[in-house]
Amino acid sequence: MPETLKLQINFSGGAELLFDKIKKHNIELPSVRKYLPDSKAEKWTIRELLVWIKGNLLKERPELFLQGDSVRPGILVLINDADWELFGELEYELQQNDNIMFISTLHGG
Amino acid sequence: MPETLKLQINFSGGAELLFDKIKKHNIELPSVRKYLPDSKAEKWTIRELLVWIKGNLLKERPELFLQGDSVRPGILVLINDADWELFGELEYELQQNDNIMFISTLHGG
Amino acid sequence: GTETKGTLPKWAIERYSRQILVPEIGVKGQEKLMRGRVLIVGAGGLGCPAGVYLAGAGVGELGLVDYDAVDITNIHRQFLHGEKMQNISKADSAARSLRSINSRIKITAHNIQLSASNALEIASRYDVILDCSDNVPTRYLLNDVSVLTKIPLISGSALKMEGQLTIYGYREVDDKKKEPYTGPCYRCLFPSPPPPEAVGSCSANGVSGPVPGTIGCLQALEAIKLLVGRNRESLLVQRMLIFDGDDMTFRTVKLRSRNDRCAACSDNATLTELIDYEALCSMPANDKELDLHIL
């Protein structure tokens, strides 16, 4: 297994406004023990990814993206085009080349 | 490499009418030397696949699907969601788990 | 003429021939459409295209709910309202336009603000609800109406260049099984409303007309498929369509099953009647935004 974990992160439905209006981000994560030496995490899960996103991608108003250690209500998280609820939500262990999508639900019409 | 080649074959835009109205077919090809012993083919290409489709899937009026050794005008062939022209058309060598789509173009409105 | 094919009169065979020819519809499907009753909540950017195709298809009864009046800023996307309909009730204006398209069907304009006090009574007269609304409280209200009445909810939304579509509260009718399949509801996915400051609206953030146009067309298509009895593999049940008009990409993503802790639809549900949705969401049940400072 390579040292770094490559992921594609997508934001849409307005969530991208908090990320410099950029919808697609190709990221490369270092080893989780290097990045979070004080945590007990051995592998990257969505939980640690949210910490990384907050520290590295999120440009403004984190309360519009995060709430506690999860995403705020109204954001749907998709792992390779499927609801994260099907994969354990925060506990899902990220795999090489995963596509993780954060979709703010729309209410307009 | 396994003995057989698994492919997903899709028909749409009306082409499925020649195939029992079934749009999605999961097929498994034997070794090309077994299936076409008289041919010089060493590997499955789209050219041999068309022969196989004619013998195994095509239910009626082959002239509405084939013309000579290729597909008839007005059918677009896609290899993993990209135009077969980008991959050498008939000469493309099929890979395990390829998705091959035959789309009859529509003219209505 | 009183000649019929099955129970279809000859005029219907002719008039609807182009869709009767579609194998997924057929004569039987047309009969079901003509017995079908669809409630469209919101006669705006989604409700106009949805309404026009359901009226065209000959759905027996259409209800249109809207409390609002036609405004000049609506017309770019809400095409059932001509320029001359400004300040007229949107429900009335849309009903009038739909009647000119199909005089054979029943069209009812519900010229009211849908709320906890009237929604169940209105919805119970219909077989399918289309959520073509434009605000969060109405979306929670319609979800709970759908759960309490067991009427499926075809939920569309659009903003800027993006759209979303799925079916909530779908129930499979199957007498043989003890527990027929039920799809997730809106609250299964979104147990809590979003913070108000995170909610965009067409009046504050804008929308390109063909985006709700596309989603509204697809809501009509799902309603037609649902009425003619297409199964859940065909329908957007437990799947959501995510549309980005700027790069013209569509994703159909897989959603969770019904949440067995859902406050609305699970066996452990606490919801027994409609509540105050403006209070639940800390937002008004409309899409009014007068501050065009961005311009």
Added chain:
Amino acid sequence: GTETKGTLPKWAIERYSRQILVPEIGVKGQEKLMRGRVLIVGAGGLGCPAGVYLAGAGVGELGLVDYDAVDITNIHRQFLHGEKMQNISKADSAARSLRSINSRIKITAHNIQLSASNALEIASRYDVILDCSDNVPTRYLLNDVSVLTKIPLISGSALKMEGQLTIYGYREVDDKKKEPYTGPCYRCLFPSPPPPEAVGSCSANGVSGPVPGTIGCLQALEAIKLLVGRNRESLLVQRMLIFDGDDMTFRTVKLRSRNDRCAACSDNATLTELIDYEALCSMPANDKELDLHIL
């Protein structure tokens, strides 16, 4: 009022505010839309939704071409024609409906059968062509018109529960490069017409109204994006949208580049003028099918 923001009058800022707010459009985009001229060929299942959103968006000039009259079997999907418009010219009927939506734009009804003898003259007055036609000869005709006039062609089609959409003949305007990018034309993909017996039509095979509805909306969206100057990565250039309404799947597939042996658009092209497209395709340039034996 004569107050303006840039070159936009105050009435336009207000009326089009909801789409001006969309970042991809903006004030500059609205100005371009109001200077834009779009020719819609076919006032049917695709042309109605396309026309309604382009009129709504305030595109400066719309042309509508149709030789046909409104028939009762059209109305389920061709919503610009009310029941009372039966036997009236479709181009006139559609133009009348669009004028009621937007009196600020110029709308021209071209009540004719488009052919080799009139197509170049008509098309040359527009910036974009929408192929909303319903037959093979007209599709080849419009392609060659697009190539000869260098006007991009937004080509939609629909049948039964399926639809397709792409842009042919797109040209990137870039003075700095010697050879600006040109996308493929219809003949790059389809050098020869299909055998007539393999061609389906809405009158013989049917169509569900929201399917051309969806594709027509998306044609309007691509026209808006093209007029406001979105780049080719955003547009359906060298990409085709394949829509299956029965299972609600969308694929955006990658197409070939311009074919350097194309008879129409390549450097080695043999096409210098329009030809007889009914002869080329061995088919009439209409979609008439009286034999409803399938029913």
